Amino acid sequence: xxxxxxxxxxxxxxxxxxxxxxxxxxxxxxxxxxxxxxxxxxxxxxxxxxxxxxxxxxxxxxxxxxxxxxxxxxxxxxxxxxxxxxxxxxxxxxxxxxxxxxxxxxxxxxxxxxxxxxxxxxxxxxxxxxxxxxxxxxxxxxxxxxxxxxxxxxxxxxxxxxxxxxxxxxxxxxxxxxxxxxxxxxxxxxxxxxxxxxxxxxxxxxxxxxxxxxxxxxxxxxxxxxxxxxxxxxxxxxxxxxxxxxxxxx
Numbered sequence: 001x002x003x004x005x006x007x008x009x010x011x012x013x014x015x016x017x018x019x020x021x022x023x024x025x026x027x028x029x030x031x032x033x034x035x036x037x038x039x040x041x042x043x044x045x046x047x048x049x050x051x052x053x054x055x056x057x058x059x060x061x062x063x064x065x066x067x068x069x070x071x072x073x074x075x076x077x078x079x080x081x082x083x084x085x086x087x088x089x090x091x092x093x094x095x096x097x098x099x100x101x102x103x104x105x106x107x108x109x110x111x112x113x114x115x116x117x118x119x120x121x122x123x124x125x126x127x128x129x130x131x132x133x134x135x136x137x138x139x140x141x142x143x144x145x146x147x148x149x150x151x152x153x154x155x156x157x158x159x160x161x162x163x164x165x166x167x168x169x170x171x172x173x174x175x176x177x178x179x180x181x182x183x184x185x186x187x188x189x190x191x192x193x194x195x196x197x198x199x200x201x202x203x204x205x206x207x208x209x210x211x212x213x214x215x216x217x218x219x220x221x222x223x224x225x226x227x228x229x230x231x232x233x234x235x236x237x238x239x240x241x242x243x244x245x246x247x248x249x250x
Contacts, residue, residue, distance in 0.1 A: 009024040018040060019040070022042045032060055034068055068094070087100065091124070094199060100126070100140070103127045113142070126139050152206065153170055159206055163207075164212060176193060179240065184216060193250060
């Protein structure tokens with residue numbers, strides 16, 4: 001006789017002030033994992049008593065808190081501008097990288113950011129009176145928004161025509177967790193840091209948001225429309241998700 005297949009059951013819970021995500025599935029043991037996103041994940045068998053889960057968290061409470069604190073510190077360090085913005089730094093850019101060059105001139109009255117091709121290597125030159133890391137980050141972000149608006153609008157128009165849809169406005173933003181969004185009014189928002197991933201992943205986000213002009217949800221009908229344009233959208237989506245922790249902190 002074949003066994004009954006049960007889907008994985010997911011719950012968001014809190015024990016002793018510690019939030020965690022519980023996954024119940026066909027497994028025999030209980031495990032605790034502190035993910036590098038700062039999330040505690042508990043995996044347990046379907047019929048594992050809640051008291052056993054609480055006991056496991058309580059027993060390992062000190063270890064959990066220390067681990068989560070260490071992860072939070074590491075994430076803060078990776079978010080600091082000096083980690084990424086210095087003369088000679090390589091910024092992810094499409095399928096390659098972009099060399100950051102700083103030209104600090106005390107007499108300079110304005111800041112300028114220009115993109116150059118130096119013998120096959122693309123450089124982003126920042127000029128200004130003072131170029132500390134936080135200023136460089138601000139300048140690169142400002143340049144990225146302008147550049148992304150030029151690059152993405154042409155692709156957005158092309159895919160909109162292919163899908164037979166229209167959109168209202170395109171806004172380039174910098175958000176913490178989302179690559180893009182589409183409002184009910186047809187306003188498209190895209191993250192400028194999409195410039196840091198390959199064009200095929202940029203296309204996935206653009207098509208995804210445009211398909212919300214047809215289905216303002218993530219129903220089967222929505223994904224069918226995405227698949228019409230990008231049959232391999234699942235692979236693109238998984239690849240983009242794997243890069244989020246590397247790219248978004250920039």
